[in-house]
Amino acid sequence: MNGIFLIGVDITKVSINEDKGYISFILETDEDDISHLSSSKISLAKNEAKIKIGDVKLDEIHPDLIGLATILMCHQFIGKRLVLPVEVSPKFLEGANSVLSKYKITSKSNEDISANKPPVRSRPGLAYSGGADSCAALAVMPGNTVPIFMHRPMSKDSIYDSEAPLRSCEELKEVGYDVKVIECDLEYLRKPIGFPSDLANAVPAVLLSQSLGLDSIAFGTVLESAYGIGHEKYIDYGNGSHWRFYGKLFSSAGIDLCLPVAGVSEVGTSIIGNLSPFGEFSQSCIRGKWNKPCLKCWKCFRKELLAISLDSNKKVDLKKIMENSEVQIRLSAYPISHENVIIYSIQNIDINSFPVLKIVRNRIDMSTKLDFLRKWYSPSLTFIPEKWRTNIRNKILKYLEIMDKEDEEILLNWNMYPFLESESTKKSHSKLTSFWQDL
Numbered sequence: 001m002n003g004i005f006l007i008g009v010d011i012t013k014v015s016i017n018e019d020k021g022y023i024s025f026i027l028e029t030d031e032d033d034i035s036h037l038s039s040s041k042i043s044l045a046k047n048e049a050k051i052k053i054g055d056v057k058l059d060e061i062h063p064d065l066i067g068l069a070t071i072l073m074c075h076q077f078i079g080k081r082l083v084l085p086v087e088v089s090p091k092f093l094e095g096a097n098s099v100l101s102k103y104k105i106t107s108k109s110n111e112d113i114s115a116n117k118p119p120v121r122s123r124p125g126l127a128y129s130g131g132a133d134s135c136a137a138l139a140v141m142p143g144n145t146v147p148i149f150m151h152r153p154m155s156k157d158s159i160y161d162s163e164a165p166l167r168s169c170e171e172l173k174e175v176g177y178d179v180k181v182i183e184c185d186l187e188y189l190r191k192p193i194g195f196p197s198d199l200a201n202a203v204p205a206v207l208l209s210q211s212l213g214l215d216s217i218a219f220g221t222v223l224e225s226a227y228g229i230g231h232e233k234y235i236d237y238g239n240g241s242h243w244r245f246y247g248k249l250f251s252s253a254g255i256d257l258c259l260p261v262a263g264v265s266e267v268g269t270s271i272i273g274n275l276s277p278f279g280e281f282s283q284s285c286i287r288g289k290w291n292k293p294c295l296k297c298w299k300c301f302r303k304e305l306l307a308i309s310l311d312s313n314k315k316v317d318l319k320k321i322m323e324n325s326e327v328q329i330r331l332s333a334y335p336i337s338h339e340n341v342i343i344y345s346i347q348n349i350d351i352n353s354f355p356v357l358k359i360v361r362n363r364i365d366m367s368t369k370l371d372f373l374r375k376w377y378s379p380s381l382t383f384i385p386e387k388w389r390t391n392i393r394n395k396i397l398k399y400l401e402i403m404d405k406e407d408e409e410i411l412l413n414w415n416m417y418p419f420l421e422s423e424s425t426k427k428s429h430s431k432l433t434s435f436w437q438d439l
């Protein structure tokens with residue numbers, strides 16, 4: 001299958017090439033796409049993404065999986081129409097087009113291609129990052145789960161360091177996991193560097209799902225991201241656009257989405273990390289070296305703060321971390337990202353040992369009831385494929401209590417607007433932001 005370019009007007013055409021163990025996706029954008037891109041802050045930096053798939057041959061990959069990978073990779077860059085590099089099954093084409101709203105796939109399906117189906121003896125995959133949430137997801141998933149790490153080649157333009165996640169993968173291999181580290185540079189498609197769609201880190205897992213016998217791909221999405229806890233207001237995730245869109249897109253390609261920790265908050269994933277051996281395999285900081293997090297970034301601040309609240313003997317120089325402008329900028333956000341985790345941590349820290357936190361404490365709502373963050377929200381089971389539900393449920397309950405009705409009420413009624421809109425909060429916010437000069 002060599003570089004098939006389809007001719008058309010104002011459409012995005014994608015073609016694929018296979019060369020020495022690599023697959024390249026080549027994007028050809030036209031005026032329509034460019035006008036769409038110029039209105040956003042994100043731009044297309046280059047038009048080719050390479051994935052090292054090793055021994056797997058391109059013609060052994062089901063076309064629906066190529067279709068899904070193409071969408072995950074190009075989603076942000078498409079104006080009105082997308083031409084896939086291969087003909088797909090009618091099921092995939094109809095399914096994908098039923099949820100694509102900004103643009104449609106205009107290339108054809110082929111009646112002779114039957115929809116992709118996982119094998120009978122299948123196992124789950126996990127789009128693995130090496131971070132705390134990803135490790136907690138692995139800790140509650142079946143033992144035969146395949147963690148697949150998308151290895152982004154390092155670049156001198158970025159402070160990203162892959163040493164820690166790669167070491168994490170090595171540690172998992174040591175204890176028997178069939179870990180796959182797949183080189184893939186799709187994050188360089190965009191400027192600024194990053195994932196071109198929310199679930200683009202699953203592209204290697206999608207392309208290899210057939211050869212690995214996967215029925216589903218899991219993500220370390222936590223309660224805060226799924227249900228909006230710690231953000232302005234509760235989100236009914238199951239009925240929201242994100243789940244509808246990605247759930248349908250993946251299932252149309254014969255893969256189930258799996259969100260094993262969607263009912264677990266960041267406090268919960270930290271507890272799982274402390275109670276299970278998996279905590280030692282994780283490192284959320286992607287700037288430091290293995291076991292030497294940078295202690296300068298926002299992730300490090302949040303993680304250390306939470307760790308102190310869970311273990312009062314832990315010694316950390318919080319003031320030093322708070323001297324970094326990235327941490328100050330994040331703490332000056334309104335609301336603070338994962339504000340619930342910040343509140344929970346400060347509620348459970350002896351503030352006299354960390355006086356630097358007083359100014360943050362004055363900005364947040366210390367009266368918020370947050371005990372539910374230590375527990376598991378069981379309605380999130382719907383985001384786990386039926387085949388693995390009982391297994392994952394039992395594992396979660398080894399680490400966490402289940403939320404009762406009262407906890408669930410607090411979660412469902414999460415709403416920070418009245419607090420954020422109050423004059424006194426705004427005042428303490430400006431005190432906090434002017435405090436940084438004195439630090």
Ligand SMILES: [Zn+2]
Binds near residue numbers: 286
């Ligand atoms: Zn860090």
